[in-house]
Amino acid sequence: MITVVLPTLDSERGLVGALGALIPAAAAGVVSQVVVADGGSTDKTIAIADELGCDIVSAPRGRGTQLAAGAAPARQPWLLFLHSDTILEEGWFREVSTFIERMEDRGEGDRRAAVFTFALDDYAFLARLLEQVVRLRCFLFGLPYGDQGLLISRRHYDRLGGFKPIPLMEDVDIVRRIGRRRISYLRARAVTSAVRYRREGYWRRWARNAGCLTLFALRVPPHVIARFYG
Numbered sequence: 721m722i723t724v725v726l727p728t729l730d731s732e733r734g735l736v737g738a739l740g741a742l743i744p745a746a747a748a749g750v751v752s753q754v755v756v757a758d759g760g761s762t763d764k765t766i767a768i769a770d771e772l773g774c775d776i777v778s779a780p781r782g783r784g785t786q787l788a789a790g791a792a793p794a795r796q797p798w799l800l801f802l803h804s805d806t807i808l809e810e811g812w813f814r815e816v817s818t819f820i821e822r823m824e825d826r827g828e829g830d831r832r833a834a835v836f837t838f839a840l841d842d843y844a845f846l847a848r849l850l851e852q853v854v855r856l857r858c859f860l861f862g863l864p865y866g867d868q869g870l871l872i873s874r875r876h877y878d879r880l881g882g883f884k885p886i887p888l889m890e891d892v893d894i895v896r897r898i899g900r901r902r903i904s905y906l907r908a909r910a911v912t913s914a915v916r917y918r919r920e921g922y923w924r925r926w927a928r929n930a931g932c933l934t935l936f937a938l939r940v941p942p943h944v945i946a947r948f949y950g
Contacts (some may be wrong), residue, residue, distance in 0.1 A: 722751050722871075723794035726804045727779075729759040732768055734913055736807035740774050745813035745904040751800075756763065757790030783866070784890030784942075799877055800872040805913040808836065808869070812908035816871060819904065823873075830879065832902045833872040835864040835909035846922040847914055857949070862900025863933075866891035867912045872898070878916035886942040892933065 724742055728735060735756075745751040752808050756769040756944070757782035767774050779789035787801055798820055805839050816834075823829040838854040841848040848864070880897045895903065916926050935945045 721796055722798045722800050722816070723753040723755060723791075723796040724751055724800045724802060725757060725775075725787060725790035725794065727757045727759065727790060728761055728765045728769070728804045729781060729786075730763045731804040732761075732764040734807075735765060737807045738802060738804050739768070739774070741808045741810075742813070745816075748813060750813040750817055752796050753794065755790045755793060757786040771931075775794050778875040780885075782885065783824050784887065784893075787890060788885055790800070791877065791882060794874060796850060797874050799872055799874055801866070801871075801872075801883075802910070803822050803842075803867050804836065805915075806867055806869065807841075807887075807911045809839075809909045809911060810940075811835070812906075815836045815906050817906045819871070819906065823862045829873045830875040830887045832904060833870060833898050834874065834904040834908050835868040835870055836908050838868050839866070839909040839911045840914040841911050841913035842918065844918075844922075847917070850917070850922060850926060858905065860866050862903060863892060863895060864903065864905070865929075867909050867910065870894070871906075876949065877942045885921040887946040888890050889932065889942050889945060892936060 726738060739754065742751050742754060754774040756774045756776050757779050758766060758776060759779060766776060775793060777789050777793060779786045791799055820836050823832055839851055879895065886893065886894055932945050936942070
């Protein structure tokens with residue numbers, strides 16, 4: 721039913737958890753293929769992916785390029801794009817199955833997509849506050865980011881032209897093409913690592929992300945934004 725696509729780059733720390741959350745879904749027949757699109761890892765990322773039975777493709781470094789490369793060999797009618805440091809909470813696949821069945825029954829599988837609820841693996845107050853900020857952003861502007869995952873039918877993905885080969889903001893770009901009114905928000909949480917937020921500071925990283933989004937809205941080329949993003 722679903723091919724899961726994960727872009728990786730020296731992702732050994734988070735990859736085991738991300739892939740482990742897919743095992744119950746694979747046992748239930750919901751996930752039939754996992755593609756790891758690697759951008760040149762030098763750690764144990766490839767070995768972990770291979771050991772856990774993933775299909776592995778190599779691609780030039782850059783999340784948009786890697787996601788597009790990972791989708792190319794997908795064999796299933798639905799695609800689920802995830803970040804390698806994001807763990808889907810227990811039972812997520814039941815809600816996904818219900819969504820897919822509902823879309824197919826209504827004939828809307830090639831017109832709608834879905835994302836998960838954003839969460840961070842940190843008990844800090846700032847983590848909870850940022851989660852609320854993300855919910856507000858999604859409600860007001862219809863702009864989920866890639867760390868919320870993206871569930872989309874292969875037909876719909878192909879019709880939209882897929883992910884563009886850009887170094888960042890690929891998630892915002894494809895969400896805009898899908899359209900805010902055609903995105904469903906699932907209750908299941910996608911729990912993302914808060915390591916970067918803790919290391920850089922919650923407000924500093926949030927401000928940088930907001931700055932990147934503003935530059936993208938002003939049509940600054942993504943490769944220029946990538947230098948700012950670091």
